[in-house]
Amino acid sequence: MAVVHAAPKWSSNEGVLDTLSASLGDLVIASKEEHGEIVLTIAREKIVEALTILRDKHAYQQLMEMAGVDYPDRAERFEVVYMLLSLTANHRLLVKVNASETAHVPTVTGLWPVAGWLEREIFDMYGVIFAGNPDLRRILTDYGFEGHPFRKDFPLTGYQELRYSQEEQRVIYEPVKLAQDLRQFDFMSPWEGAHYVLPGDEKAQGDAK
Numbered sequence: 144m145a146v147v148h149a150a151p152k153w154s155s156n157e158g159v160l161d162t163l164s165a166s167l168g169d170l171v172i173a174s175k176e177e178h179g180e181i182v183l184t185i186a187r188e189k190i191v192e193a194l195t196i197l198r199d200k201h202a203y204q205q206l207m208e209m210a211g212v213d214y215p216d217r218a219e220r221f222e223v224v225y226m227l228l229s230l231t232a233n234h235r236l237l238v239k240v241n242a243s244e245t246a247h248v249p250t251v252t253g254l255w256p257v258a259g260w261l262e263r264e265i266f267d268m269y270g271v272i273f274a275g276n277p278d279l280r281r282i283l284t285d286y287g288f289e290g291h292p293f294r295k296d297f298p299l300t301g302y303q304e305l306r307y308s309q310e311e312q313r314v315i316y317e318p319v320k321l322a323q324d325l326r327q328f329d330f331m332s333p334w335e336g337a338h339y340v341l342p343g344d345e346k347a348q349g350d351a352k
Contacts, residue, residue, distance in 0.1 A: 156181055159234065166200060167193055180237050187240045191249050194225065194238065198254060203227035203236055206251070209261035211269040213295045219243040221271050225251070242271050250275040268293035287316065 160181050164174045170193045173184040185193045197203045205228040212222040219241040227236040242248050250273040251258045262273040263282040270291040273279055281288065289302045300319045308315045 163197070163201065163236070167196060170196075180235065182237045182239065184239045184241070187242060187246065187248055190225075190238075190240050191251055191254065194227075194251055194254055197227060197236065197238070201229065202231045203229045205230065206255040206258060206261075207235075209258065209265060211265040211271060211293060213269060213293065215295050217241075219246055221269055223248055223265060223271060244270060247272040247274040249273070252276060267291070270294070
């Protein structure tokens with residue numbers, strides 16, 4: 144049974160960064176305080192060990208959320224962010240690891256079962272693989288969906304469109320098709336370069352006279 148240590152009552156971030164960094168040691172790659180939040184970047188293969196220490200020794204009992212971030216220009220383009228909450232210390236903490244399409248992240252479902260759903264969402268939206276997740280499959284998109292919608296190189300229109308065919312009496316998938324006139328833009332905003340009068344513009348033209 145894990146021994147849970149009493150957490151200090153932190154009313155601010157003062158001293159928290161040094162305390163946690165010292166406790167985690169070489170598990171930490173980088174640490175900082177940003178926008179009022181403590182952010183720790185952990186070696187990917189050590190994330191389970193680091194989160195266990197934070198949960199059991201520093202009383203970050205709850206995994207509130209997980210999120211993915213895409214930086215396409217990086218060698219490891221993805222970040223996985225764990226948002227922790229200590230109820231007893233009244234303190235929030237962000238923990239990050241780097242990942243890529245081939246660099247898998249160890250699952251933390253053994254620490255927090257709710258991570259199973261959160262890891263599935265990041266897998267679905269970004270394509271990050273969580274090694275050891277017992278049920279890693281799409282959770283928001285359809286089973287036949289292609290690609291990962293939150294990647295920054297994913298097209299806004301997607302690759303496939305879904306519609307109901309009255310002729311075939313079923314749902315069908317088709318490649319996305321856009322009329323060419325929708326691809327041509329001669330102005331930077333709807334209010335510049337248009338060859339027609341927008342509603343309300345006629346009043347301004349009348350005033351100018």
